[in-house]
Amino acid sequence: MSNIVNVARMQLINKWTFLGIPMIILVSSTGLTIAIWAMIPKQDGVTTLVSGSGQAVMWYFLALGIQSLTYTFPFSQAMSVSRRTFYLGTLGLFAAIALGFAILYYVLGLVETATNGWGMGGQLFALGWIAENNAAIQVLFYFVLMVLLFMIGFWFATIYLRWKTTGMLVTWIGLGLLLIAFIGFLSLNKMWMDFWGWVGGFTVPGLLLGLGGLCVLLAAGSYLTLRRATT
């Protein structure tokens, strides 16, 4: 148990990677967006400005998933840490950070609403269809999204670690084939309308459940792949 905590501490030895850089991304992307809003004249009749720059940090978590494995896993092996301990420590740390950022997003969303969209009617964090849910669902939604992106990065890095280029090729070709099969299936059966109808019918809690399930699948897949990986 203490080693699981130590793995988290090891990942945090360089504070920038997990804490500093995401904060910089969050602050700068928000700042830039607000600056742009301030510069462009508001068109008549438009009351809200929506920006997707809030997701910038989330994409960093994809890279973080890759980085925390490729750079730190071989070192953790030299530190005589089992793969299981490394996995639990790294994921545990990330879950804590993701939860922190999710709460921060929620709070920023509250500030945004209270300040009438940073004084400009902007929407960065309190995006309409999410913000209409209760606090717990909102936090959980951001949390699951971040964990999902991290897990995608982590799992791909694990596949690369274990099977190198061959693994990457097989995975990408496999995913490509699946996608084509899916598109083909919908096209041949003329089911696109049904599909978009289904997507449009998503509620946040429903989406949460689906993405959360995907997270769990990716987490399990990563662990099974990592168990037999060598540096």
Added chain:
Amino acid sequence: MNENMTPAIEVRNLVKSYKDVEALDDITLSLAANRIYGLLGRNGAGKTTLMSILTGQGYATSGQALIFGTNPYEHDETLSRICFIRESQRYPDDFTATQAFKAAAMFFKNWDHELAQRLCTEFALPLKRRIKKLSRGQLSAVGVVIGMASRAEITFFDEPYLGLDAVARQIFYDRLIEDYAQHPRTIVLSSHLIDEIANLLEHVVVIDKGKIMLDEDAETLRGSAVAVMGNAQKVADFIDGYEVLHRDALGSLAAVTIKARLTETQRQMAAELGLELSAVPLQQLVVRTTLAEATKETTPDSLEALK
């Protein structure tokens, strides 16, 4: 079983196969605790593969690798008694040496901070520079510092001298012996440079093409052969019946290395015949013995010298 009776390292019929090659071919080995071992062999002989499996970083195709009687694979308790820094060890991308040592101090319970600092000073290691910017020698030094200061019960050094200059290598050997004397533990030095570490070793394991060629106490090994020099005919008469490890001839002179423990009478006889007897350096012995073994198994391409 009593812990003291359990060998530090025990390997039973260990096999590691890759697609087209047997990296380890049915290896069986038992190493007692608190000694310094040399794991010697040519590049690609299987040294790193063996150490990887022994430290749970790799896994075997079949057979057993036990550390104090337990399989170390994914076993944290056993792993915590081992330290193995690879020759090609990778560190987190932006880590400095100081940060790497800070991490090591968290995981190795016997970590000696002062020893680490002293070694860093002696190796003139830049502590604030990122590890990826260090030279090959400095990179090796980081591994050596972690290996030594961890004071793990079993410490593996994988070609630790790579890129180190002569002074740094001597510092490593001296400090290793000093620290070993104060804190006895099991040390495995993997190397293809035998002469340099010959004096440190208490036991020698030679591995070639995934097979154990030699597993012998260093002292026994040192006395196990002798080089006989002198008149070719007289040498031939003298060595009759002994296993010849190596033969050199120059005109009427011959120098032959034989596997033999000579008695005092035999030594006197040699002197009377005008033959010169000399000890064989460990490196020579290892090379000769390995080659002799290899010849027996008729694998001519392994006749290349170990070095």
